[in-house]
Amino acid sequence: MLDDFMTRATLAGVGVAFAAAPLGCFVVWRRMAYFGDATAHAAILGVALSLTFQMSIFAGALAVALVMALTVTLLAGRGYAMDTLLGVLAHSALAFGLVAVSFLSGVRIDLMAYLFGDILAVSRADLAVIWGGAALVVALIAWRWSQLLTATLNEELAYASGFDPKREQLILTLALAVTVAVAIKVVGVLLIAAMLIIPAAAARSLARSPESMALIAAVIGAFSAVAGLRSAYVFDTPAGPSIVCVAAILFACLSFIGWRSRHGARFILF
Amino acid sequence: MSLVSVEGLSVRYGANTVLHRVDMTIEPGEIVTIVGPNGSGKTSLLRAIIGATRPVAGRVVKKPGLKIGYVPQKLHIDPTLPISVERFMRLTNRVSQQHCVDALDSAGVPDLLKRQMSQLSGGQFQRVLLARALIDRPDVLLLDEATQGLDQRGSAAFYQQIEAVRRETGCAILMISHELHVVMSASDRVICLNGHVCCEGSPAVVASAPEYRALFGTGTGGALALYRHHHDHHHDHSEDPKEAAQ
Numbered sequence: 001m002l003d004d005f006m007t008r009a010t011l012a013g014v015g016v017a018f019a020a021a022p023l024g025c026f027v028v029w030r031r032m033a034y035f036g037d038a039t040a041h042a043a044i045l046g047v048a049l050s051l052t053f054q055m056s057i058f059a060g061a062l063a064v065a066l067v068m069a070l071t072v073t074l075l076a077g078r079g080y081a082m083d084t085l086l087g088v089l090a091h092s093a094l095a096f097g098l099v100a101v102s103f104l105s106g107v108r109i110d111l112m113a114y115l116f117g118d119i120l121a122v123s124r125a126d127l128a129v130i131w132g133g134a135a136l137v138v139a140l141i142a143w144r145w146s147q148l149l150t151a152t153l154n155e156e157l158a159y160a161s162g163f164d165p166k167r168e169q170l171i172l173t174l175a176l177a178v179t180v181a182v183a184i185k186v187v188g189v190l191l192i193a194a195m196l197i198i199p200a201a202a203a204r205s206l207a208r209s210p211e212s213m214a215l216i217a218a219v220i221g222a223f224s225a226v227a228g229l230r231s232a233y234v235f236d237t238p239a240g241p242s243i244v245c246v247a248a249i250l251f252a253c254l255s256f257i258g259w260r261s262r263h264g265a266r267f268i269l270f
Numbered sequence: 271m272s273l274v275s276v277e278g279l280s281v282r283y284g285a286n287t288v289l290h291r292v293d294m295t296i297e298p299g300e301i302v303t304i305v306g307p308n309g310s311g312k313t314s315l316l317r318a319i320i321g322a323t324r325p326v327a328g329r330v331v332k333k334p335g336l337k338i339g340y341v342p343q344k345l346h347i348d349p350t351l352p353i354s355v356e357r358f359m360r361l362t363n364r365v366s367q368q369h370c371v372d373a374l375d376s377a378g379v380p381d382l383l384k385r386q387m388s389q390l391s392g393g394q395f396q397r398v399l400l401a402r403a404l405i406d407r408p409d410v411l412l413l414d415e416a417t418q419g420l421d422q423r424g425s426a427a428f429y430q431q432i433e434a435v436r437r438e439t440g441c442a443i444l445m446i447s448h449e450l451h452v453v454m455s456a457s458d459r460v461i462c463l464n465g466h467v468c469c470e471g472s473p474a475v476v477a478s479a480p481e482y483r484a485l486f487g488t489g490t491g492g493a494l495a496l497y498r499h500h501h502d503h504h505h506d507h508s509e510d511p512k513e514a515a516q
Contacts, residue, residue, distance in 0.1 A: 028350045029348050029350055029351045031348065146361055146362060147362075150361050152351070153345060153351075153358075153361075154342050154345045155322065156317065156320060156340060156414075157340060157342055157362075159317075159320045160338050160339075160340030161340075161362040204352065207352045208354065209352055209353060209354060209357055210351060210352065210353055210357070212352075213351075
């Protein structure tokens with residue numbers, strides 16, 4: 001079954017969607033959208049490093065994403081606003097990564113594959129890494145769920161309940177780095193943040209509890225992966241962007257439905 | 271022993287000393303209020319008590335097994351986060367639904383259990399926060415400007431609720447407020463803070479302390495007449511942490 005590249009691609013997309021769903025909810029709730037972007041951009045430097053030292057792309061991307069995430073967490077609140085800091089670090093890392101790639105003579109690198117992902121080239125080993133990483137992320141978030149939620153609501157509330165919200169922030173940061181590293185092959189550096197944010201945001205209008213929002217986001221993400229790949233096959237469009245397009249269309253439809261139900265019958269004629 | 275005793279506590283943010291050798295205690299069942307101008311370190315003191323701020327000197331000693339209920343100053347729930355009152359209340363407390371119902375009752379907001387947090391009014395929101403803090407039957411309740419955003423009637427009712435809570439559960443209460451008249455009449459003890467403890471005493475004794483007047487003026491009128499202070503130390507402003515930091 002795994003011999004078919006479309007099957008492997010679909011499984012890879014669904015795996016990333018599962019990890020991105022609960023994590024994406026926290027990214028949305030905590031307004032960390034730019035944080036996901038920055039970690040992902042930094043990962044391109046990881047790709048360059050792993051090609052230089054001939055280690056696995058996953059390991060290189062994970063290492064740089066981790067360093068990036070930890071640096072931002074450490075530097076936050078020391079002189080520069082968070083978004084400034086992220087802007088400096090993310091784009092510098094991306095630029096250094098692109099420059100580093102250009103020094104790699106003799107190796108022909110398809111940079112586009114890392115910027116936009118190459119889900120159709122996912123191997124069995126990639127699949128193992130993706131599902132392993134996704135399982136790790138989901139397990140980590142499930143384990144700390146109540147604490148993460150409390151820390152998201154209010155820092156002092158977390159301290160008063162007897163745990164350190166900074167540790168919870170660190171757990172999210174680690175989960176984010178792992179997700180970025182496993183998703184790089186599937187949707188690429190530029191679209192990872194989309195897989196985090198769009199399904200979670202689309203789930204909001206249907207959800208009545210934090211848990212249901214994460215589950216609905218997982219369903220939306222998985223559906224986007226399946227439908228996006230299918231349409232990429234049918235219309236011969238790039239796979240990663242097609243997945244994101246399906247998610248974005250779902251977001252638009254669900255937001256409209258949510259808006260309609262909030263505003264009641266007054267707009268029913270429209 | 272005291273529920274909480276703060277000993278020689280100093281807190282610094284960067285070069286800015288916000289608390290300088292603060293001593294205070296909270297005894298079982300008493301209502302203690304901290305008053306002080308903006309930037310006087312009230313919130314820092316509360317943060318140090320819950321362990322959110324690490325002191326540069328001194329320590330906070332809590333009675334072993336002390337249960338703290340905390341009502342934060344403001345709690346912004348992002349509109350993208352769907353959460354019901356019940357889910358919010360049971361987030362860190364493993365308690366039954368009946369417990370939640372009882373806690374909401376005693377906070378004066380029954381029937382809110384299934385509502386979304388985002389649909390609550392300001393007054394309801396604060397009372398749900400109070401209910402959440404009470405749910406685990408705390409030994410001491412900490413309130414940080416808990417009536418912010420409530421109108422005068424709302425906050426008077428809120429303080430009456432606090433007194434009722436103390437009467438019914440016997441839990442000690444430490445609160446910060448800038449609403450001097452309302453707060454002080456409900457307190458057993460008032461601590462006036464301005465980087466250090468300026469003065470301290472029961473509101474049955476009249477508020478004529480020069481430090482207190484220096485901080486809040488004399489215009490606050492009759493309400494302050496409840497509070498008297500025995501002037502026992504000289505006010506040397508060279509030790510004032512704000513000036514010392516400059």
